[in-house]
Amino acid sequence: MSAVLESMNPDAAPLAAPLPEKRARSERLASQGVTLSNGKPRLRTFLLAVLPPVLGLGLLVLLWQILSLNNSSFPSPAVTFAEAVRMFADPFYRNGPNDQGIGWNILASLKRVALGFGLAAAVGIPLGFLIGRFSFLAGMFNPIISLLKPVSPLAWLPIGLLVFKSADPAAIWSIFICSIWPMIVNTASGVQRVPQDYMNVARVLQLSEWKIFTKILLPSVLPTMLTGVRLAIGTAWLVIVAAEMLTGGVGIGFWVWDEWNNLNVPHIIIAIVVIGVVGLVLELALVALAKAFTYEQAGT
CATH class of the missing domain: 1.20.5 (Single alpha-helices involved in coiled-coils or other helix-helix interfaces)
Known part of the structure; x- marks a missing residue:
């Protein structure tokens, strides 16, 4: 039709x-x-x-x-996989302070990372904004950052043991000191790269420092700042494993060292995979957070 x-x-x-x-x-x-x-x-x-x-x-x-x-x-892949199935069938058992499931060890390590990382963010991000905003503070802190940033985080562990007299705060201190530098450097760099036209408009409008921070600096610096946060969390998770090997106690690093002393190689390989997976999950979570706060131009 x-x-x-x-x-x-x-x-x-x-x-x-x-x-x-x-x-x-x-x-x-x-x-x-x-x-x-x-x-x-x-x-x-x-x-x-x-x-x-x-x-x-x-x-x-x-x-x-x-x-x-x-x-x-x-051990072969098949033997390691069978041991992993047996281990993760009950990851939260407790048979004493030195015999706990891998789940408790992962949670203990994540708790230390969260404390050290959180303290580093609370100090490093505001300090990065101040260094990037005021040239006087940049001239004051840049030599200190350049001197201390290349130092290995584990080199700070004896200082933490000396000051805190305990292994757990010393490990958190190591996480703090290794996490703070990427946050300071990336945040300060982001503030310094804000277009001068924005600051000129703020000066003409006589905006307060709080308005400049909330309306101009924070939206512009957020992607760069989150890049520093991503770098810091990767370093923190890397350092906590080594720190726990030296300090002992409950944690994935100590668990790896204890399994090595027991010559339990399958458990060591499982722990390596678990460390990699947890680090990947943390990285992907921060990538998703960065994408959520990254504003792209229309049409891209």
Whole structure:
């Protein structure tokens, strides 16, 4: 029937012409390599996203298997996986202060990281804003930061033991001192890179320092500041494992060292994987936070 109508009126538009918004959506999807008429481009995109990580992990497991075949003391992937299943069946058991499940050790390490990292953020971020805002403070603190930032965080551990007389506060002190430098440096750098035109407008409008901070500096510096926070959390999680190996007590680092003393290699490998997974989760959480507070220009 539609063909008959079209033949009677050749100048008429097709009856089933796609709507403009649907056409725009199809063109946008096509520019991204996705078409709705068939699933081949979508399948190709999915395979390109999934296949490389799977192949990489498969290669790692293969090398691990080869290493275990050439070294009888090194556990195979199958043995380690079976031990991991048994371990995570009850990760929160307690048979005494030195015999606790891996879950309690992870929580103890995360608690120390949260305390040290939180203290570093409470001190480092405001100090970074002040250093970036006032050149006098920048000239005062920049030499100190340049002198102390390259020092290994574990070098501060004996100072913490000397001052606090306890292993737990000393480990938190090490987290604090290693986390504070990325926050200060990135925040100060972000403040110093705020366009001068913004500050000139604030001066003309006679805005208070609080208005300058909330309306100009904070929105402009937030992405750079969150980059410093991401760097700091990665360093903090890295340092806590080494600090706990030296200080002892409950924690994933001490647990690794204790399993080494017991020559329990499968547990050490499991702990390495767990440390990597927890660090990855912390990193992804901060990446999501950074994306939530990063404002992109319209049309990008």
